[in-house]
Every structure is written in C-alpha cells, then in structure tokens.
Amino acid sequence: MTVRIDQTKCIGSGQCVLAAPDVFDQSDSDGLGLVLIAEPPAELLPGVRDAVDRCPAQVVSLEE
Amino acid sequence: MTEAAVCPVPHENRTHPLGAPAGFEEAISNGPVKMLWPNGVEAWVVSSYAGVRQVLSDRRFSANKEGGPEMRTEGEQILGLPQPGNMNVMDGDEHLRLRRPLSRAFMVKRLNEMRPRIQEIVDQHFDEMERGGEPADLVSSVCLPVPSLVIAELLGVGAEHQALFQATAREMLGKNGSKAEYEAKAAELGEVLAKVVDEKKASGSTDDLIGLMVNDTDFEMDELLMLAIGLLVAGHETTSNFFGLFTLTLFENPDQLAVLKRDPSRADVIVEELLRYTIGKLGGAGIARRALEDVEVDGVTIRAGDWVTVSSHANLDEQLCPHASELDLERRAVPHLGFGFGPHQCLGANLARVELQILLRTLFTRFPNVRPAIPVAEMAFREDMITYGAAAIPVVWS
Numbered sequence: 137m138t139v140r141i142d143q144t145k146c147i148g149s150g151q152c153v154l155a156a157p158d159v160f161d162q163s164d165s166d167g168l169g170l171v172l173i174a175e176p177p178a179e180l181l182p183g184v185r186d187a188v189d190r191c192p193a194q195v196v197s198l199e200e
Numbered sequence: 201m202t203e204a205a206v207c208p209v210p211h212e213n214r215t216h217p218l219g220a221p222a223g224f225e226e227a228i229s230n231g232p233v234k235m236l237w238p239n240g241v242e243a244w245v246v247s248s249y250a251g252v253r254q255v256l257s258d259r260r261f262s263a264n265k266e267g268g269p270e271m272r273t274e275g276e277q278i279l280g281l282p283q284p285g286n287m288n289v290m291d292g293d294e295h296l297r298l299r300r301p302l303s304r305a306f307m308v309k310r311l312n313e314m315r316p317r318i319q320e321i322v323d324q325h326f327d328e329m330e331r332g333g334e335p336a337d338l339v340s341s342v343c344l345p346v347p348s349l350v351i352a353e354l355l356g357v358g359a360e361h362q363a364l365f366q367a368t369a370r371e372m373l374g375k376n377g378s379k380a381e382y383e384a385k386a387a388e389l390g391e392v393l394a395k396v397v398d399e400k401k402a403s404g405s406t407d408d409l410i411g412l413m414v415n416d417t418d419f420e421m422d423e424l425l426m427l428a429i430g431l432l433v434a435g436h437e438t439t440s441n442f443f444g445l446f447t448l449t450l451f452e453n454p455d456q457l458a459v460l461k462r463d464p465s466r467a468d469v470i471v472e473e474l475l476r477y478t479i480g481k482l483g484g485a486g487i488a489r490r491a492l493e494d495v496e497v498d499g500v501t502i503r504a505g506d507w508v509t510v511s512s513h514a515n516l517d518e519q520l521c522p523h524a525s526e527l528d529l530e531r532r533a534v535p536h537l538g539f540g541f542g543p544h545q546c547l548g549a550n551l552a553r554v555e556l557q558i559l560l561r562t563l564f565t566r567f568p569n570v571r572p573a574i575p576v577a578e579m580a581f582r583e584d585m586i587t588y589g590a591a592a593i594p595v596v597w598s
C-alpha cells in the first residue's frame with residue numbers, strides 16, 4: 137500500500153496531519169502536505185483512509 | 201423530467217434557537233429543491249452528504265457569487281470578504297494564488313505552538329468574567345473579545361498597536377447595517393495595518409501572517425490589507441458565535457456535557473462532534489455556487505448557469521455516520537462538512553478548532569457548575585446570512 141499526495145492541487149489544509157500525524161506533515165516552506173511514511177504499516181492505515189476521506193482537495197491517495 | 205416546485209427560502213423563523221428555520225427540513229426531505237431568495241434569485245438546495253461534497257469539490261461549479269442568492273434585497277451584504285483580496289469568490293489558479301501562501305500561517309504545527317498564548321488570552325478573559333461577578337454575559341466577556349485578539353496575534357499586530365486595532369475592529373464588526381460606515385471603519389483599520397506592514401518590511405520577518413505576506417508573496421498592498429481585514433471578519437463572528445452555540449448545546453444536553461466533564465482531555469474529538477451536530481442542526485440553505493455546465497447531483501440535472509446552495513443539514517446524513525441526528529460526544533471524529541469541503545474549505549478551520557478546544561475545556565473545568573441564568577428559549581439571537589448566534593448568554597457558576 138502506497139500513500140501519495142498530488143501537491144499540484146493541495147491547499148495546505150493540514151487535514152491529513154490531523155487524521156494521521158505519523159504519516160503526514162506540512163512543509164515548512166509552503167505549508168503543503170507531505171508524506172512521511174510512503175508505505176505505512178497496517179496499524180496506521182485507518183488514519184490514512186481517514187485522511188483520504190477528509191482531504192478537502194481530494195489529493196491524498198492510497199494505492200495497492 | 202418534471203420541474204421542481206419553487207418555495208421561498210425558509211430563514212429567520214427557527215422553531216428552536218438551535219434548530220433549522222421553520223419548514224426547511226420538510227422542504228428538503230425529497231432531495232434537491234429550488235428555493236426563491238429575497239433578492240429574486242432561484243437556487244437549488246443540495247443537502248445530502250455526498251451531494252454537498254460533490255458541489256463543493258467539482259470544478260464545474262464556480263464560487264463567483266456575482267448576481268447570486270442573497271438574504272437582503274438591497275445587496276448591502278457586507279459579510280463577503282472585501283475586494284480585491286476576496287479569495288472566497290475566486291476559482292482555480294486565481295484562488296490558489298491568494299490562498300496558498302497563507303496556509304503556512306495556519307499549519308497544524310504552527311497553531312499547536314500558539315496554544316500556550318491562546319490559553320493565556322482565554323484565561324485572562326475568564327479571570328475578568330469571574331471578577332465581574334454573577335451573572336455574567338459569556339458573549340461580551342469571552343466569545344467576542346477572544347477571537348479578535350487571537351487573530352491580531354496571528355497577523356502579527358504588535359502590542360503597541362493592539363489597543364487601537366481592537367477598538368477599530370470592534371467598531372467595524374459591530375456595523376451590522378450600513379456598508380458606508382463599515383467601509384469607513386475598514387479604512388481606519390487599514391491605516392493601523394499599514395503601520396504594521398511598514399514594520400514588517402523593515403524587519404524582514406516572516407514569523408506571522410502580515411510578515412509572511414509582506415516579505416514572501418507577490419501580493420499587492422491593497423490585496424494584502426484586504427486579506428488581513430478579511431481574515432479578521434471571517435474569523436471573528438464565526439468562532440465567537442460557535443463557542444456560544446456549543447455552550448448552549450451542552451446546556452441543553454446535560455448527559456453529553458457530563459461526557460466532556462468526565463474527560464476534558466478529549467476536547468479535540470468533542471469539538472468535532474459539536475461542529476458536526478450544532479452546524480448540522482442549524483441547517484438552512486448556505487454556501488452558494490453556480491454551475492458552469494450541466495451537472496447531475498442527487499438525481500437531478502443542474503443546468504449550466506443555475507445557482508446551487510448547499511445545506512449544512514448534510515452533517516446529519518446517515519451516510520456520514522450512524523445515528524447522525526444525535527449528539528454523541530463519545531463518537532470518533534468524522535469528516536463532517538462544518539467547515540465546508542473542496543478548495544474553499546475554511547482557511548481558518550485549524551485555528552477555530554484550537555480556539556474552541558481551549559475555550560470549552562477552560563470554561564467547564566474552571567467553572568464546573570456553570571449554567572444559564574435564564575432559559576435558553578428566552579435568550580435573544582442574532583441572525584445574518586451566514587452568521588447566527590446568541591446576542592447574550594447570561595451565566596452563573598457558583
């Protein structure tokens with residue numbers, strides 16, 4: 137399972153960070169979403185799915 | 201396809217101060233309907249969870265509100281952020297150009313760093329409320345002053361300008377009628393802010409919002425001043441109204457208030473449920489968009505050029521969570537639509553969250569017996585197009 141953020145449409149809302157703080161961060165230079173752990177362990181996946189749901193710009197994805 | 205019947209948009213007459221305008225829930229019960237607004241514009245109302253997410257995130261809907269539905273006939277609405285820094289009516293790249301550079305100031309980690317300072321501001325206001333004795337008005341002593349002080353802090357308005365900033369902001373925000381008066385006050389506030397801008401230019405600081413805009417964006421001076429004033433307007437009444445409404449919701453649901461008192465450290469999750477439920481219950485036809493092409497939403501075809509409003513009633517949709525029409529403070533945080541969705545989702549959401557968490561936790565831990573001094577049904581409420589709240593909340597705590 138691979139986590140990605142399409143930064144071209146990210147609005148830097150930080151909803152991914154609230155949903156899964158271990159997996160996501162925001163860049164100090166522009167506030168945009170960053171993936172810290174691209175292949176998160178199973179116990180972090182519920183938070184990642186929550187981030188996929190919550191991202192207002194719909195740019196967080198979790199792929200097989 | 202049959203044309204939907206058009207009913208006047210229900211507003212103002214709420215059967216309960218924490219409920220939707222009378223007739224609203226009935227009107228939307230069979231899917232999207234068209235409603236007629238006081239300025240003569242017709243607009244669809246979409247109120248399902250999936251439908252609202254679609255309208256607010258689909259680029260075939262524009263946020264340009266020119267000629268759109270308005271509560272007031274004379275178009276004197278002042279709540280839209282002032283031009284030309286009004287990102288709320290822009291689409292695509294034009295919108296991102298204004299919004300993106302600001303997101304750094306609202307980063308989750310930045311706001312977490314601000315928590316001690318916000319707590320200090322909140323404590324000072326509760327101290328003063330307590331010194332003033334019972335009964336006290338929660339609205340004038342805490343709800344109103346705290347958010348504007350916090351925004352001054354975020355903008356980087358230094359201590360030496362804060363008294364003037366506060367006084368002018370208060371006068372400006374108090375102008376509920378005349379556009380001319382409002383604009384005069386906004387201009388005065390612009391003068392205070394222009395001084396702050398000069399200081400940031402000299403220091404080169406990017407540690408606060410004004411510094412960031414001055415030293416690290418291509419914003420023009422007029423855009424920058426209007427963005428700063430716009431943030432003050434957008435972040436002031438919303439946060440103060442909702443702190444009051446959350447408190448009233450808890451007073452009306454003592455079993456749920458007990459959940460907060462039992463474990464105030466869960467204030468973050470509790471604030472999400474209060475946002476979902478309180479905003480959902482208030483319902484009504486809200487944020488407007490305009491279709492640029494024909495779009496299918498919730499089984500109806502919205503034609504190019506049609507206006508659409510979304511209802512926060514979507515927060516009570518079972519698609520979002522089980523027993524969605526009930527307040528359940530033990531629920532996990534769900535992706536509610538209280539701050540909207542899509543590229544225009546509230547820029548200040550994370551700030552509002554931190555403020556509301558600190559305010560609620562502090563109120564109910566410092567004053568565990570706090571309660572309304574008069575029945576909620578007898579309190580006066582103020583209704584505006586997008587802001588609604590209690591005019592005063594008299595409380596006692598001993």
Ligand code: HEM
Pocket residue numbers: 256263287288289299351430431432434435436438439442487488538539540541543544545546547548549551552
């Ligand atoms: C409980 C408090 C708040 C609520 C419920 C709220 C709600 C909302 C909603 C629903 C929108 C979306 C409007 C749309 O889609 O057209 C929005 C946008 C916005 N809000 Fe908030 N808000 C709150 C607090 C704040 C605060 C504290 C600030 C700033 C300090 C703020 C600044 C903004 C701005 C600038 C926008 C426009 C964003 C854009 O168009 O991209 N809000 N707010």
Ligand code: SF4
Pocket residue numbers: 141145146147148149150151152153167168169190191192193194195196
């Ligand atoms: S939630 Fe989406 S829009 Fe917000 S920072 Fe994360 S990726 Fe970007």
